Amino acid sequence: MELLLVITAVALLASLVADRRKTRLAVRKGLMMFMGLVPTLLGVLAAVSVLLAAIPPATLSRALSGGGVAAVAIALLAGSVALIPGFIAYPLAGVLKDHGATTAVLSGFITTLLMVGVVTLPIEIRYFGRRIAVVRNALAFAGAVLVAAIMTIVLR
Amino acid sequence: MSGVRRAVRRAPSAWPWALAAVVVALWGYAAAVAPFPFGRDAGHNLARFLVEMVSFLPAMFVLVGLFDVWVPRRVVERHAGPQAGPLAILWMVLLGTLQAGPLYGAFPVAVALWRKGCAPRNVFIYLGAFSALKIPMLTFEVAFLGWRFSLARTAVTLPVFIALAYVLERLLPAGVEIPAGGEGPGGVAGASVTKEAVAQAER
Numbered sequence: 001m002e003l004l005l006v007i008t009a010v011a012l013l014a015s016l017v018a019d020r021r022k023t024r025l026a027v028r029k030g031l032m033m034f035m036g037l038v039p040t041l042l043g044v045l046a047a048v049s050v051l052l053a054a055i056p057p058a059t060l061s062r063a064l065s066g067g068g069v070a071a072v073a074i075a076l077l078a079g080s081v082a083l084i085p086g087f088i089a090y091p092l093a094g095v096l097k098d099h100g101a102t103t104a105v106l107s108g109f110i111t112t113l114l115m116v117g118v119v120t121l122p123i124e125i126r127y128f129g130r131r132i133a134v135v136r137n138a139l140a141f142a143g144a145v146l147v148a149a150i151m152t153i154v155l156r
Numbered sequence: 157m158s159g160v161r162r163a164v165r166r167a168p169s170a171w172p173w174a175l176a177a178v179v180v181a182l183w184g185y186a187a188a189v190a191p192f193p194f195g196r197d198a199g200h201n202l203a204r205f206l207v208e209m210v211s212f213l214p215a216m217f218v219l220v221g222l223f224d225v226w227v228p229r230r231v232v233e234r235h236a237g238p239q240a241g242p243l244a245i246l247w248m249v250l251l252g253t254l255q256a257g258p259l260y261g262a263f264p265v266a267v268a269l270w271r272k273g274c275a276p277r278n279v280f281i282y283l284g285a286f287s288a289l290k291i292p293m294l295t296f297e298v299a300f301l302g303w304r305f306s307l308a309r310t311a312v313t314l315p316v317f318i319a320l321a322y323v324l325e326r327l328l329p330a331g332v333e334i335p336a337g338g339e340g341p342g343g344v345a346g347a348s349v350t351k352e353a354v355a356q357a358e359r
Contacts, residue, residue: 008215030221043172045205053197094300127263
């Protein structure tokens with residue numbers, strides 16, 4: 001996060017030194033894009049806030065602690081729907097591991113969490129169009145199943 | 157009557173604000189009227205998400221704007237275009253893993269790359285690397301799940317999403333266009349993009 005701010009600041013300064021007019025154009029373009037995204041983003045984040053409050057981490061960890069296909073399926077679905085920042089997701093996965101979650105559950109949950117975004121689909125559709133967004137998420141889900149399977153074999 | 161019709165037409169653009177208002181109302185009820193953990197949590201979640209969004213997205217978009225203005229199309233085409241070699245994969249993975257933040261922050265960058273002539277497969281490799289292999293997040297993963305798990309997951313995920321990117325590119329119709337942006341109020345991209353798309357179509 002800090003790295004991004006530093007890189008942006010340096011790039012902005014360099015750009016300002018090189019060409020004032022171009023820099024102003026770039027900043028205006030960037031901020032216009034940001035403002036265009038704000039409403040969609042706000043709606044998605046509000047929906048996720050409610051969802052996250054409705055399903056407390058404790059409930060999720062109880063559902064995922066067992067082994068078996070059901071736990072893996074729940075892990076894949078929960079990871080797809082959830083939008084949990086990494087600094088919460090990894091500690092949560094650590095708790096799951098301590099409660100006896102299997103490798104398949106852990107890798108399925110983390111991989112879908114990172115690569116599949118059902119709730120952020122409205123945002124993705126705005127950028128890529130419905131078709132690409134849906135296909136990308138479906139493929140990423142299939143990929144997560146594959147990763148979970150391979151991880152189970154590798155880490156046996 | 158016409159008022160109702162107008163309201164219905166406007167509904168799609170009003171839903172985000174309505175949802176946010178509901179969350180704020182729940183939180184306000186929990187804070188002012190009666191203790192109510194669900195409302196309190198929902199409000200706190202929203203606040204946390206908004207802080208996360210405001211702390212990095214504007215910088216990301218300014219960077220995208222600078223990229224758009226300064227980086228010539230042929231540079232992107234040479235290194236990551238449809239004719240670029242396998243080295244493009246390395247560039248995309250490096251670009252993706254060094255950034256931080258949620259996946260929706262990567263979409264504007266991905267679209268900017270695409271518009272500058274980056275091959276679709278490379279755009280998807282970038283998205284894959286951004287989502288699954290972020291180096292700042294790897295330290296978290298190691299701390300909570302251990303080296304063995306984290307390294308294995310990284311090693312397994314990398315070829316999987318590269319393969320998926322190629323599959324995805326094959327699935328798309330040739331010369332597929334992404335939405336030109338700018339439709340309706342607050343389209344995601346500037347007008348220059350549409351001009352570019354037209355120029356591309358003419359070629």
